[in-house]
Amino acid sequence: DGGITQSPKYLFRKEGQNVTLSCEQNLNHDAMYWYRQDPGQGLRLIYYSQIVNDFQKGDIAEGYSVSREKKESFPLTVTSAQKNPTAFYLCASMGQGAFKVLGATNEKLFFGSGTQLSVL
């Protein structure tokens, strides 16, 4: 079955350490996104990529880096510069979906199951 796979489900970071969160999709989607979810703040966009080898900063990109060398993969690195990394991280991709809404196109945002990152 097609979908988005995020790993690991739980991740612990030591102070000063860089950690990388994996996001893989087999949906053949061009666009991929990384969001951070904190209580009471909704989902905030970190980075997004509309096509392979290209990506743009979102609203809270400082302390993070990404790459998009393959269409299927959009890993997120949380660097030591990110002073408050504890959060739930969601990866998403956008493409054609099975969901149909009256009067709208068939595009749909697919989400991974998320990674909970905590600081040791």
Add this chain to the structure above:
Amino acid sequence: AQSVTQLDSHVSVSEGTPVLLRCNYSSSYSPSLFWYVQHPNKGLQLLLKYTSAATLVKGINGFEAEFKKSETSFHLTKPSAHMSDAAEYFCVVSDAGGTSYGKLTFGQGTILTVHP
């Protein structure tokens, strides 16, 4: 620049009464607008989407939303709340139309509580 404001962080209704979750947006382009729902310990689920077709959009579980350009609003409604509707709801705006996929901005979320 685009932004989304969900006007209520919490909404509480009684079962069987109408639901109104308010969302205002700003966008430099003709936006696409979405509503997503997140139940506790579950992933995000798409409720409905507007992409410059009919201004009244019907979604799953009896929800619908009306796009009002003059008011820059995309409020989510349901005629009669059910206990299973209790969840957190997110309004989302995208600045890309057609088949290109642009930046997606989420609102802060509205927690809906349904009382028996």
